[in-house]
Amino acid sequence: MTQSVVVQVGQCGNQVGCRFWDLALREHAHVNKRGVYDEALSSFFRNMDSRSDGGSCSVGGKIQHLKARAVLVDMEEGVVNEILQGPLREVFDSTQLLTDVSGSGNNWAVGHMTYGSAYREQIVDKLRKAAEHCDCLQCFFLIHSMGGGTGSGLGTRVLSLLEEEFPEVCRIVTSIYPSAEDDVITSPYNSILAMKELTEHADCVLPVENQSLVDIVDKIKRMSHVGRTSSVIKTDSTVISGQGGLSGAEKPFDAMNNIVANLLLNITSSARFEGSLNMDLNEIAMNLVPFPRLHYLVPSLTPLYTLADVSVPTRRLDQMFSDAFSKDHQLIRADPKRSLYLACALMVRGDVQVSDLRRNIERLKPSLPFVSWNQEGWKTGLCSVPPVGHSHSLLALANNTCVKPTFTELRERFTKLYRKKAHLHHYLNVEGMEQSFFSEAVSSLSSLIEEYDHLDATKGRLMPDAPRLSIAR
The missing domain is CATH 1.10.287.600 (Helix hairpin bin)
Structure with missing residues (x-):
């Protein structure tokens, strides 16, 4: 079984990462009722209980024997300290955390140059230790934001260190892009400087726009107030499920972080669980990136909520595939159908058959403009374990010129x-x-x-x- 390491940099990166670990533990607890440390758990967690020797270990409840394969970096200690005081405090190995107190002052140069140089050896040491705990390291997932100083500056410095130290290991980056009304005045500088690093050092980048997340959350809130039986959103839905892993009252951006965490849950599902058509994480870049610089993949998630009415499953299933190619479900504001597809991956979870997958691809293909030399540019994955609270879900990753x-x-x-x-x-x-x-x-x-x-x-x-x-x- 392969393992992956999640690297969380900056306030946003750590909040999203914390949400991912919380939801991942819930998924494993839902499937792994006996709490046995198995291959699925080993993909993203280490077992610290030397007595169990691969045997019993607690999932979801007492999690003191599970340690996340993670490195947490932030030049302000607030969020990391909040995590360490919250319900997930036992999941993180204290030797894998790196904080400072002053922050990067919304300045890419401070994060990249000042802190990047001052903490270089410590960061490399923590990355190496995380890698040494893996039998077969497959991928690094980096989570960061583009608008601030630490996420953009130090985040991209960490990315270049990953390429330097582990050139053969796949680097998938989830980057949160600021909205035009961003309250950080220097965010355009930070984002442009970070973009150059992402283009040069990442294997794949999953761009997520803050404004798209706001729009999706607003849309779901409106639906929840409609009151029709067919539109009642369950309390265990993807967006409305608590802030997870952080203490205190739920904050406005928790629902937004939740959506990004679910993107990560879906992309890692076939590495964490079995399925009839498993997709190797390395295959994402291999199949979806025909030109090295054009590695920005537009993510689209569906369903983003769980409806109370679950009747007519075939119609609902086909609608899920249609929604994946709708601009309303994309995590960046763009219209893929008016642009050109270079390649597309469909990562499906739950009780979905290969025949459902093929039928829907054939149904949708005529409406999707693909480049002439890659008309068959589809990559598919089927994982049998759905997200908690859902019967099935779908993540589409489109290499599409609509990012322009x-x-x-x-x-x-x-x-x-x-x-x-x-x-x-x-x-x-x-x-x-x-x-x-x-x-x-x-x-x-x-x-x-x-x-x-x-x-x-x-x-x-x-x-x-x-x-x-x-x-x-």
């Missing part, structure tokens, strides 16, 4: 600030930071946008059917 407007808008917001040289001195006063970093970063992003432009230009100019290569039998 998000990047273009980001560049425009950067340019508005940069033209006025606003707040620039805060960055240039940091040792090791030069103005050329900004021009290189925006040049890297412009080049990325151009690559998507070139692909979009081929849309509608599909090549005529070429003679197929005949295989000797």
Whole structure:
């Protein structure tokens, strides 16, 4: 069995990561009734009970013998301390935590340069120790935000260290992008500087926009107030299920973090549980990234809630597949059907048959514009264990040119600030930071946008059917 390590950087990264661990434990407890430390648990948890030797260990209740395969980094100690005082305090090994007190002041350069240099050896040491506890390390999952200083700056520094230390291990990054009304004035600088690092050092990036999360949560709240039987949202639904792992009252962003945590639950499901069509995590990059820089995969989750009415399962199942290609279920604001697909993965969980999967792909294919040279660019995975409270769920990961407007808008917001040289001195006063970093970063992003432009230009100019290569039998 392979293992993966989750690296959580910054306030947002640690809050989302904490939610992931809480929900993962609930899933394993739901399936593993006897609390036996098995291969499924070993994928993301270590067993610290030397007496059990692979035998009994408690899941969900007393979890003192399970330790998450995680590294937690934040240059403000608030969130990590909150986690350590909450219900998940026993899940994290104290030697795998790294905090400071002053924070990065919403400055990418402080996170990347100052803290990246000061804590380099400690970070590498913690990553190595996490890797040493794995029999077969398959993947690093990095969770961070783009708008702040620690998440964007130190997060991308950690990413480059992962490539340096473990070049053969897959690096999948979940990046939370700020909205246009973000309260961090320097977030366009931080995001653009981080984008260059993501493009150069990640194998796959799953971009998630704050505004999309806000829209989804608002939509679900509206549905819950409708009151019709067919639209009643259960209390154990994906979004409405407590803040998980943190103490205190639920905060407005807990529901948003929950959605991102469920994205991670779905993408890791076939690594954690068995299924009739398991998808290896390495296969995601192998099948969905035809060009190394174009590795931004648009995530779409469905269902995002559990309805009280679960009748007409076939219609509901087919609707789930349709929803996965609707802009309302995407975690970034974009319309994939108006753009070009390079490849697409469908990761299905629950009581779904391969025939259901094939039927729906054939049904949807005519409405989805794929590049001419990859008309069969589908990757599918089937995991038999659904999320708790659901009968089935689906995560679609689309390598689609619809990410381009998000990047273009980001560049425009950067340019508005940069033209006025606003707040620039805060960055240039940091040792090791030069103005050329900004021009290189925006040049890297412009080049990325151009690559998507070139692909979009081929849309509608599909090549005529070429003679197929005949295989000797």
